[in-house]
Each structure stands twice: as C-alpha cells, then as structure tokens.
Amino acid sequence: xxxLVCKEFGPAENLKVEEIDDPILSPEEVCIKVHAAxxxxxxxxxxxxxxQVKPAFPFAPxxxxxxxxVAIGENVENYKxxxxxxxxxxxxxxxxxxxxxxxxxxxxxxxxxxxxxxxxPMVYGTSAHALIQRGxxxxxxxxxxxGAAGGVGLAAVEIGKAMGAKVxxxxxxxxxxxxxxxxxxDEIINYSSGEFKEIVKSMTDGKGADVIYDPVGGDxxxxxxxxxxWEGRLLVIGFTSGRIPSAPANLALLKSCAxxxxxxxxxxxxxxxxxxxxxxxxxxxxxxxxxKPRISMKVPLEKTLDAMKAIxxxxxxxxxxxxx
Numbered sequence: 001x002x003x004l005v006c007k008e009f010g011p012a013e014n015l016k017v018e019e020i021d022d023p024i025l026s027p028e029e030v031c032i033k034v035h036a037a038x039x040x041x042x043x044x045x046x047x048x049x050x051x052q053v054k055p056a057f058p059f060a061p062x063x064x065x066x067x068x069x070v071a072i073g074e075n076v077e078n079y080k081x082x083x084x085x086x087x088x089x090x091x092x093x094x095x096x097x098x099x100x101x102x103x104x105x106x107x108x109x110x111x112x113x114x115x116x117x118x119x120x121p122m123v124y125g126t127s128a129h130a131l132i133q134r135g136x137x138x139x140x141x142x143x144x145x146x147g148a149a150g151g152v153g154l155a156a157v158e159i160g161k162a163m164g165a166k167v168x169x170x171x172x173x174x175x176x177x178x179x180x181x182x183x184x185x186d187e188i189i190n191y192s193s194g195e196f197k198e199i200v201k202s203m204t205d206g207k208g209a210d211v212i213y214d215p216v217g218g219d220x221x222x223x224x225x226x227x228x229x230w231e232g233r234l235l236v237i238g239f240t241s242g243r244i245p246s247a248p249a250n251l252a253l254l255k256s257c258a259x260x261x262x263x264x265x266x267x268x269x270x271x272x273x274x275x276x277x278x279x280x281x282x283x284x285x286x287x288x289x290x291x292k293p294r295i296s297m298k299v300p301l302e303k304t305l306d307a308m309k310a311i312x313x314x315x316x317x318x319x320x321x322x323x324x
Contacts, residue, residue: 003060003095004304009049012308017301020058023092023099027075030102032085036118037065037093039297039307039320040151041240046091053265055091062093062322066108066117076102084108086279088121088268094304094322103272106279112286116293119151119319120282124291126237126264127155127213128278131163133267134260135211135233139164142229144200144209146216148185149176151319152237154294156213157183159282162290165211168203170196170220172314179317183292194219197227208232208255218243225251232257240314294318 005018023031043061045051065087069079079085079102086106092098108117131137143160147153148169160167161184168187169180177188187203189196200209208229214221218241224234225247234257239245247259268275285291297320299307307320 001096002301003092004062004301005058005060006047007058009047009054012044012047012305012312015047015061015305017304020095022097025071025073025099027073028101029073029099030069030076030079030085030105031071031097031099032065032067032087033070034065034093034096034098034324035067035114037062037322037324038119038122038151039304039311039322040064040122041238041311042122043094044308044312053090060092060095060098062095062098063090064088064118064121065093065098066114067098070097078102079105079107084110084114086117086121088125088265090265094301096301096324104268106276109283112283115295115298115321115323116286118321119293119295120279122264123151123155123319124159124282124293125268125275125278126152126262127159128282129264129267129275130213130235130237130262131156131159131211132278132281133274134262135213135235137163137165137211140166141210142166142168142204142207144168144170144212144224144227145180145185146170146212146214146220146224147240148180148188149317150215150240150314151316152215153213154180154183154318155291157185158291159285160184160213162285162288168200168209176317179294183294184290191220195223197223200227204229211235213237215239216241217245221245221247225255225257228255228257230256234259236261295321297321298323300324
C-alpha cells in the first residue's frame with residue numbers, strides 16, 4: 001500500500017510517499033480502507049517529535065480517518081467487513097490502509113459522507129468532550145472561543161450554539177471573524193491588536209465569560225484569566241501560539257475559577273462509551289443543521305505536505321483533508 005512515511009523526527013518536508021507492507025492485524029484490531037483523512041496541527045508536532053505520543057519508526061502520521069472495514073481480527077465484536085466507520089487512529093491515517101483497535105472506532109451513519117466524517121474526531125470530538133464533560137457548559141452561559149476560525153475553534157462555536165450558549169468568538173483577521181459569525185457566533189472580536197479582555201468584559205456587562213475555550217495559549221491564555229467569570233472554567237486545549245503559559249494562582253483564587261485540561265485522546269482510551277455518546281449528539285446536531293463542517297482544502301496523498309504546511313502557517317479556515 002502507499003503511505004506518507006516518517007523515518008525520523010524532523011520537519012514535515014522530510015516525509016515521502018512510499019510503498020510499504022499492508023498492516024498486520026492483532027486479534028483485537030481492524031483494517032480500514034481509507035477514503036479520507038483529516039489533517040491536524042498535532043500531526044505536525046508528531047513528525048517533529050514534539051507530541052505527547054512518539055510512535056516507533058517508520059510510521060505514517062494522520063490521526064483520523066473515515067472509510068470502510070476490509071479485515072477484522074478474530075476477537076473483534078460489533079463490527080463487520082464492509083461497515084462504514086470513523087477511525088481515531090492516533091497515527092497511520094495518511095495511507096491507503098490503516099489499522100486500529102475496535103474501541104477507537106465510531107460507527108458512521110449513512111447520512112454523513114466520508115469527507116465530512118474524516119474531520120469529526122479530532123476537532124468535533126475534542127470540542128464536544130471539552131464543552132460537555134470538562135467545561136460543563138450550560139444553556140444561556142457565555143462561551144468565549146479563541147482561534148475561532150481554526151478546526152477546533154470553529155467546532156467549539158457550533159457546538160456551543162447547539163448547547164444553547166451565547167458565543168463570543170475571537171480570531172486574528174476580519175475574514176476569520178466573519179467565518180465564525182457564519183457558523184453561529186453571536187459576537188466577534190478581531191484580536192490582531194493583541195487586546196480582547198476589556199472587550200469581553202464590556203460584552204458581558206463586566207461579568208466575564210463563563211467558559212473559555214483556548215487552543216492558543218501564550219498571551220491569549222494570560223488575558224483569558226483576566227476576563228473569566230466568577231466560577232468560570234478555562235479550558236486548556238493546546239498551544240498553537242508556541243508558548244505554554246503559566247497561570248498566576250492568585251487569579252484562580254480571586255475568580256474562584258477552574259483551569260481545566262482537555263486531553264481527548266486519553267478520554268477516548270479511558271471512557272470510549274462516553275465518546276460514542278458524544279458522537280451520537282454530534283450526528284443529531286449535524287442533522288439539525290447546527291453543525292456544518294467546513295473543509296477548505298482537499299489534497300491527494302501525494303500533496304499531503306501542502307496541507308500540513310498550510311496548517312503550520314495558520315492559513316486554513318476550518319479543516320484540510322487528504323482524499324485517498
């Protein structure tokens with residue numbers, strides 16, 4: 001089979017599409033013919049050796065895919081050959097075939113196509129877990145979403161609206177702000193000037209945001225602690241700014257707020273049944289029109305590096321996918 005192969009940690013430019021052996025299954029694994037795979041920022045970190053998970057060499061990046069099962073291990077239950085699924089592979093999805101365990105599979109409804117399905121796990125799975133289990137977002141609360149035109153940010157905007165929240169979205173350009181507005185944001189803030197905390201306070205009558213969704217880190221995190229509501233929840237999603245911030249403990253004390261980590265991959269490993277419940281909700285919200293996944297770049301396997309480069313340069317609005 002063809003795959004985008006990483007043989008050593010380094011820049012993504014070192015990756016090449018090569019012919020490698022088909023996956024060999026353990027009794028608990030399935031093999032999936034990949035129709036489409038989502039491209040994400042963690043894919044870049046993984047090939048650079050900067051991600052929490054460091055696969056053995058050689059490996060293909062690609063943490064999520066949608067396709068059909070073409071082989072199953074003898075101990076696999078509840079899935080069958082020919083079934084349409086979403087796979088949360090962690091890595092390996094930038095390939096014609098990928099294997100994974102059955103607990104990292106999600107049955108794919110016939111009402112969702114492969115391209116749309118391929119971008120659901122990382123961004124919508126993460127955002128659903130963040131807002132439902134970790135942020136405990138309530139109807140009529142104010143949700144502040146940073147990086148709102150990126151993959152996870154746009155998903156958080158849509159899910160927040162589906163859950164009945166007032167959504168304030170921040171982004172770095174007017175174009176990106178408008179995209180967030182199109183996907184349901186009630187208020188938008190262009191933070192290219194670097195300041196947003198006072199604007200958030202004014203939009204909330206001085207109260208601040210109840211839940212803050214932060215995939216950016218750095219200065220954005222620092223300001224977020226200064227515009228969070230009493231007993232608010234600041235969700236730590238990631239650090240696309242490149243700086244991992246440190247929280248002044250006195251601010252958490254004064255606001256009686258919680259700084260809450262969100263590690264969706266570990267959540268799936270530990271409680272796969274809750275992840276499946278989240279995806280049932282996501283399917284309902286897609287059917288109801290609350291969620292309209294935005295795919296702004298589609299590339300073949302041989303052009304995967306173009307998509308990874310665009311994500312690294314923060315040029316993607318919504319998501320990029322690899323069509324295989």
